[in-house]
Amino acid sequence: MKKFTAFFLLQILLLTAFNFAVFGQTKKEVLIRNATVITAIHGNLENTDILIQNGKIARIGKNLKAASNTQVIDASGKFVTPGIIDCHSHAMMDGSVNEFSYSVTSMVTTRDILNPTDISIYRALAGGVTAANLLHGSANSIGGQNTVVKFKYGRAVEDFPVADAPPGIKFALGENPKQTNQPTQPGRTPRYPRTRMGVMETIRDAFLRARDYRRALDDYRAKVDKKDKTAVAPRRELELEPLVEILEGKRLVHSHGYRSDELLNVLLLADEFGFRVATLQHALEAYKIAPEIAKRGTGVSIFTDSWGYKLEAFDAIPYNAYILWKNGVNVSINSDSEERIRRLNLDAAKVEKYGGVPEEEALKMITLNPAKQLGIDKRTGSIEQGKDADIVIWNAHPFSVYARADMTMIEGEVFFDRAKDLANRDALQRERETLEKLDINRPPGSGGTAPKIPSEKRQADRDEAVGDGGNH
Amino acid sequence: MTITNYKSRITRFFFYLCLSVFICGQISFVHAQNDGSQQNQTGKAGIFAITNARIVTVSGAVIENGTVVVQNGKIAAVGASVSIPGGAELIEARGLSVYPGMIDAGTNLGLTEIGLGVPGSVDTAEGGEMNANAKAILGINPHSTHVNVTRVNGITTVMSLPTGGIISGQSAVINLNGSTQSEMALIPTYGLVINFPRITTFSGFNPFANTQPVDFNEAVKQRDKRLDDLKTLFKTSENYGKVQDAFAKDKSLPYPSKDIKMEAMIPYVRGEKPIVFVAERERDIRAVVKFVEQMKVKGVIIGGQEAWKVADGLKKNNISVIYKNIYNLPVQDDDAYDYLFSAPAKMQQAGIRFCISTGDSGPEIRDLPYHAGSAGAYGLSKEEALKSVTLYPAQILGLSDRIGSIDTGKIANLVIADGDILEPRTNVKYVFINGRMLPLTSRHTDLFEQFKDRK
Numbered sequence: 001m002k003k004f005t006a007f008f009l010l011q012i013l014l015l016t017a018f019n020f021a022v023f024g025q026t027k028k029e030v031l032i033r034n035a036t037v038i039t040a041i042h043g044n045l046e047n048t049d050i051l052i053q054n055g056k057i058a059r060i061g062k063n064l065k066a067a068s069n070t071q072v073i074d075a076s077g078k079f080v081t082p083g084i085i086d087c088h089s090h091a092m093m094d095g096s097v098n099e100f101s102y103s104v105t106s107m108v109t110t111r112d113i114l115n116p117t118d119i120s121i122y123r124a125l126a127g128g129v130t131a132a133n134l135l136h137g138s139a140n141s142i143g144g145q146n147t148v149v150k151f152k153y154g155r156a157v158e159d160f161p162v163a164d165a166p167p168g169i170k171f172a173l174g175e176n177p178k179q180t181n182q183p184t185q186p187g188r189t190p191r192y193p194r195t196r197m198g199v200m201e202t203i204r205d206a207f208l209r210a211r212d213y214r215r216a217l218d219d220y221r222a223k224v225d226k227k228d229k230t231a232v233a234p235r236r237e238l239e240l241e242p243l244v245e246i247l248e249g250k251r252l253v254h255s256h257g258y259r260s261d262e263l264l265n266v267l268l269l270a271d272e273f274g275f276r277v278a279t280l281q282h283a284l285e286a287y288k289i290a291p292e293i294a295k296r297g298t299g300v301s302i303f304t305d306s307w308g309y310k311l312e313a314f315d316a317i318p319y320n321a322y323i324l325w326k327n328g329v330n331v332s333i334n335s336d337s338e339e340r341i342r343r344l345n346l347d348a349a350k351v352e353k354y355g356g357v358p359e360e361e362a363l364k365m366i367t368l369n370p371a372k373q374l375g376i377d378k379r380t381g382s383i384e385q386g387k388d389a390d391i392v393i394w395n396a397h398p399f400s401v402y403a404r405a406d407m408t409m410i411e412g413e414v415f416f417d418r419a420k421d422l423a424n425r426d427a428l429q430r431e432r433e434t435l436e437k438l439d440i441n442r443p444p445g446s447g448g449t450a451p452k453i454p455s456e457k458r459q460a461d462r463d464e465a466v467g468d469g470g471n472h
Numbered sequence: 473m474t475i476t477n478y479k480s481r482i483t484r485f486f487f488y489l490c491l492s493v494f495i496c497g498q499i500s501f502v503h504a505q506n507d508g509s510q511q512n513q514t515g516k517a518g519i520f521a522i523t524n525a526r527i528v529t530v531s532g533a534v535i536e537n538g539t540v541v542v543q544n545g546k547i548a549a550v551g552a553s554v555s556i557p558g559g560a561e562l563i564e565a566r567g568l569s570v571y572p573g574m575i576d577a578g579t580n581l582g583l584t585e586i587g588l589g590v591p592g593s594v595d596t597a598e599g600g601e602m603n604a605n606a607k608a609i610l611g612i613n614p615h616s617t618h619v620n621v622t623r624v625n626g627i628t629t630v631m632s633l634p635t636g637g638i639i640s641g642q643s644a645v646i647n648l649n650g651s652t653q654s655e656m657a658l659i660p661t662y663g664l665v666i667n668f669p670r671i672t673t674f675s676g677f678n679p680f681a682n683t684q685p686v687d688f689n690e691a692v693k694q695r696d697k698r699l700d701d702l703k704t705l706f707k708t709s710e711n712y713g714k715v716q717d718a719f720a721k722d723k724s725l726p727y728p729s730k731d732i733k734m735e736a737m738i739p740y741v742r743g744e745k746p747i748v749f750v751a752e753r754e755r756d757i758r759a760v761v762k763f764v765e766q767m768k769v770k771g772v773i774i775g776g777q778e779a780w781k782v783a784d785g786l787k788k789n790n791i792s793v794i795y796k797n798i799y800n801l802p803v804q805d806d807d808a809y810d811y812l813f814s815a816p817a818k819m820q821q822a823g824i825r826f827c828i829s830t831g832d833s834g835p836e837i838r839d840l841p842y843h844a845g846s847a848g849a850y851g852l853s854k855e856e857a858l859k860s861v862t863l864y865p866a867q868i869l870g871l872s873d874r875i876g877s878i879d880t881g882k883i884a885n886l887v888i889a890d891g892d893i894l895e896p897r898t899n900v901k902y903v904f905i906n907g908r909m910l911p912l913t914s915r916h917t918d919l920f921e922q923f924k925d926r927k
Contacts, residue, residue, distance in 0.1 A: 119805040119806075120801075122809060123801070123802075123809045126809045126810070175589060180589075181588055181589040287919075287923050287924075288923050288926070290923075290926070291926065291927055305836075305838075305839075306835065306836070307835050307916075308585075308586060308617070308618070308834060308835035309586070309587055309588055309835060310586060310587070310588040310589050310590070311586055311589050311590055313586075314586060315919060317915075317916040317919045317920055318916060319916065319919075319920040319924070322924075323920075323923060323924055326924075338801060339799060339800065339801050340799075343799075343846070346842060346846075346896050349895075349896040349897050350896045350897075352897045353896060353897050353898070353899055355920075399896070399897055400895060401841075401842050401845030401846060401848065401849065401894055401895050401896055402845060402848050402849045402854070403849060404849050404850070421808070421809070425808060428806065432806060
């Protein structure tokens with residue numbers, strides 16, 4: 001009996017260790033108590049609790065019972081929203097976001113340059129953002145493949161991508177792929193295309209080649225099915241494979257563009273090749289062709305009110321969201337900036353002012369709508385039973401300028417906690433001072449050995465600012 | 473009449489013509505000191521009485537239900553019970569709040585229309601390093617689309633600064649209404665803008681070239697050189713002024729020829745007018761304080777990320793801060809995430825005189841209230857946040873007797889809104905500049921009207 005008990009205990013121990021090793025850590029039950037819950041789908045619920053089990057929203061209701069070991073968070077007087085989703089970001093992308101060499105670079109993927117320790121992730125969490133669409137830059141007519149991530153700061157990079165998010169790709173139209181805003185480097189030939197005409201033909205040419213490639217693949221598969229021994233697989237084309245996936249409806253197209261004519265042209269090209277554009281990105285003049293966009297079920301992901309920073313942004317208006325919404329288009333509001341990503345809640349608030357989008361619809365533009373655009377709305381984007389517990393607790397209504405995120409959690413796990421952040425500051429300051437006193441960190445004037453090349457970190461605000469070479 | 477006689481008459485005619493043009497120029501320069509009585513073309517002039525309003529005076533207590541009378545471009549009366557002059561147009565403002573127009577003291581408004589790809593529309597930076605004589609007021613486009621877009625959100629006054637070289641030129645303070653530069657000008661030449669030399673190892677981003685950072689010691693040398701050049705120019709300009717003065721008193725002295733750049737430096741090196749120093753980090757701000765002490769000049773900091781760390785030096789030398797970093801990222805990875813949101817609260821606690829600015833060139837100046845509000849989310853009281861975009865910039869610009877609060881006798885730059893003006897959901901209902909009621913239209917409302925019902 002004793003032996004059996006010991007064996008039994010050992011089993012439990014092993015199982016726990018196994019669980020810990022496999023799932024990172026056992027997920028505690030969490031109960032958020034007595035909050036104003038802004039669900040982003042079923043209105044606002046006063047004095048409401050949310051019970052989180054295994055990283056999912058298990059129950060929403062009043063006076064929910066909790067087990068004795070449940071972590072209880074008192075949110076009296078606070079506001080709870082779904083985690084914000086940024087449908088256009090380059091956060092945690094290390095190095096240039098553009099593979100500049102060709103205008104069609106569908107073979108590359110942003111997954112290869114993710115830096116899970118980028119401080120912008122933490123700053124985004126502190127602004128209530130839990131997920132993002134990490135897009136290739138806009139230097140190319142057809143750029144690289146995207147990665148949809150959750151901002152699990154502190155975890156290994158492989159924990160970031162949302163496994164069941166459909167794959168996507170970046171297209172770009174207008175001034176950026178034309179590369180006419182940058183002077184041509186001496187000794188270099190300007191890259192084709194140089195005009196909006198050329199951009200459309202570059203995309204069309206790629207799809208003609210992709211269609212031929214698909215035909216070759218189909219022929220091969222048909223021969224294999226018929227057990228034809230002469231079947232020879234076509235040579236793999238890494239450039240064309242993602243485009244074939246687009247033609248087969250398996251990959252989402254996120255097309256950057258500004259002017260209404262170029263936006264409409266890419267929709268017409270998609271009609272021609274029989275696919276749907278998932279989102280028009282930026283789309284500052286989308287309001288001019290709202291009915292055409294609505295008809296195709298294409299989503300639009302915009303800035304609320306950025307405008308005028310280049311010629312193709314000169315007709316942008318802050319009423320863009322309202323006009324699109326009124327036409328039934330799925331609208332999301334994105335940041336495209338490590339700075340702006342911290343205040344998407346205020347960008348959403350503005351669409352109430354510009355035109356009069358109702359509050360819940362405005363909130364959807366940074367939660368449920370981008371989740372739909374990215375195909376992850378089954379698991380995140382609203383506060384509903386069964387969804388991932390991607391949740392933000394705010395000290396005030398998130399549409400108030402005086403609001404702060406107090407806590408941001410992803411799948412029930414806290415990734416940002418303002419109280420903890422404040423409590424850690426003294427310790428961090430002391431550590432910083434200790435490090436600064438080390439010989440290597442003392443200025444040469446006071447006898448230290450200076451680091452050879454100190455760098456002044458530049459942060460990219462908007463694509464064309466610095467560091468990513470004329471994107472946006 | 474001999475030909476010579478005729479010629480001399482023409483010469484005399486031209487002399488008088490030139491003289492009168494010169495005098496008119498002087499008068500128009502005086503006129504450029506806009507006193508608010510001036511009747512600009514846009515908008516509707518008249519006597520207005522804003523009644524039953526919640527009046528946020530900023531300078532004093534909030535009047536929960538009162539009247540503001542606007543007459544001759546000025547605030548003629550304000551209070552809970554004031555008599556309304558005959559012929560006044562009544563504006564029923566029940567449920568609405570009246571605020572002083574907001575002021576952004578750190579913009580380039582009017583100097584640039586479209587920053588990227590349209591260089592013909594950009595007049596921010598003159599060539600060369602030392603351009604004391606470049607005046608922003610002469611580059612501002614009164615008809616820029618940014619004027620209307622900005623003012624319909626309640627910003628009525630901005631300072632517009634040139635940006636280039638070490639000495640960029642002289643900034644202008646303008647009201648956002650007027651058909652000409654002088655109609656807009658509140659202070660045509662407010663201050664001399666200096667990009668204070670700093671240590672920088674960054675040598676410019678170029679995706680096509682492998683740019684390496686400059687060696688640190690080399691960067692220090694370069695900074696010292698630029699600072700020496702600046703000090704030399706100050707000393708030379710001071711001497712230039714002395715020589716000019718001496719000659720003015722005693723014409724028997726050798727004639728000192730004029731130098732347009734040094735001429736422009738005189739009021740600044742003498743400490744008569746403020747110098748706006750662009751400086752962000754503690755090290756650079758300390759260097760500015762030292763410079764101001766050494767050269768005995770009047771200083772204002774623009775930027776000011778770490779100004780709160782230099783409180784003693786700034787207060788001792790009466791240096792204010794135009795803070796424009798709410799929408800910027802902390803420079804160092806290990807700076808607190810709210811490092812730049814909380815800096816205004818820290819300045820306020822340290823007793824530094826400051827105001828909040830967008831630092832924007834045009835398109836996003838309309839976000840000024842939200843910059844202030846965000847400082848409010850991170851430690852600044854709501855009242856202080858509001859002052860940081862109204863009364864405080866007015867004080868820093870030396871205009872607190874004319875704008876920045878709702879007080880009798882001030883210029884009628886007013887905004888009427890349906891809620892807290894710092895909140896992004898609040899709607900602006902009326903804007904007055906110089907007592908003129910302005911239409912709430914802009915390029916954006918025009919395009920909205922054009923496309924909102926397209927089927």
